[in-house]
Amino acid sequence: MSFMEKLKSASQHNRSLVCVGLDPDLKKLPECLKGAEHPIFEFNKAIVDATRDWVSCYKPQAAYYAGQGADDELKMTIDYIHEHAPMVPVILDVKRGDIGSTAEMYAREAFERYQADAVTVNPYMGFDTLKPFLDHADKGVIILCRTSNPNSGDLQNLMCDGRMVYEHVALLARDKWNYNNNVALVIGATYPEELKHVRGLCPEMPFLVPGVGAQGGDVEKVVRFGCDANGGGLAINSSRGIIYADRSENFGAAAGAAARQLRDLINSFR
Numbered sequence: 183m184s185f186m187e188k189l190k191s192a193s194q195h196n197r198s199l200v201c202v203g204l205d206p207d208l209k210k211l212p213e214c215l216k217g218a219e220h221p222i223f224e225f226n227k228a229i230v231d232a233t234r235d236w237v238s239c240y241k242p243q244a245a246y247y248a249g250q251g252a253d254d255e256l257k258m259t260i261d262y263i264h265e266h267a268p269m270v271p272v273i274l275d276v277k278r279g280d281i282g283s284t285a286e287m288y289a290r291e292a293f294e295r296y297q298a299d300a301v302t303v304n305p306y307m308g309f310d311t312l313k314p315f316l317d318h319a320d321k322g323v324i325i326l327c328r329t330s331n332p333n334s335g336d337l338q339n340l341m342c343d344g345r346m347v348y349e350h351v352a353l354l355a356r357d358k359w360n361y362n363n364n365v366a367l368v369i370g371a372t373y374p375e376e377l378k379h380v381r382g383l384c385p386e387m388p389f390l391v392p393g394v395g396a397q398g399g400d401v402e403k404v405v406r407f408g409c410d411a412n413g414g415g416l417a418i419n420s421s422r423g424i425i426y427a428d429r430s431e432n433f434g435a436a437a438g439a440a441a442r443q444l445r446d447l448i449n450s451f452r
């Protein structure tokens with residue numbers, strides 16, 4: 183099954199637009215995991231077990247694994263999801279972008295080494311740097327468009343040929359880069375007006391929307407402005423708001439409850 187089919191199917195089966203971000207920080211893990219051989223993996227495993235019925239996808243953030251020397255635990259986590267939550271796709275959030283020959287290797291890293299279903303990419307260097315990812319027709323390629331961070335407008339809102347840079351990205355994604363129907367866009371929940379605008383430009387494209395929970399994005403606006411005509415088309419990510427819902431030994435159950443609560447809140451606005 184392709185990433186797009188898998189995302190739709192998990193979203194319908196679990197009646198969920200929730201993406202759980204797996205961003206484990208060793209310093210924040212519950213005490214009970216501190217002596218474990220693979221604490222990050224044990225943490226993620228408990229989160230996945232508790233949340234898999236309430237989500238449409240998982241999004242491990244690669245920096246948390248690379249930065250803490252835990253690449254093996256990233257691989258173990260993705261393998262675990264494929265085995266124990268097989269219908270839920272995995273987005274590797276790594277925001278790659280480099281010249282074509284290097285991008286080929288990054289695509290192999292994401293899709294062959296880690297077996298991710300989708301990957302986030304940075305379009306700043308242009309089409310040739312995206313092509314190695316886009317050519318994997320069954321994999322999702324999720325392109326940064328209007329990111330959630332406070333200074334995202336520094337470049338993304340610059341006017342160029344009568345449109346802002348993020349609008350150009352949305353139009354290129356829609357008209358030129360989506361030749362395999364495997365493109366999605368990242369639009370931050372912290373910019374609901376821009377989300378609405380991009381939905382108008384790209385009525386059928388899925389959006390990955392980070393920025394609810396810890397970053398304070400408004401869930402109601404995200405749903406009302408971002409859903410497609412069928413009331414779907416969004417993967418609304420929360421990482422810290424779900425994985426650290428409780429930092430005692432009860433963390434798994436608490437994450438499950440937080441994911442379910444977010445799912446239900448989102449559904450109340452659909």
Ligand SMILES: O=c1ccn([C@@H]2O[C@H](COP(=O)(O)O)[C@@H](O)[C@H]2O)c(=O)[nH]1
Nearest residue numbers: 203243329330370392396397420421422
């Ligand atoms: O525009 C963007 C793109 C990616 N992210 C990533 O999403 C999560 C958000 O984590 P929270 O704890 O829910 O704030 C994180 O992995 C970011 O790297 C984003 O926030 N904004």
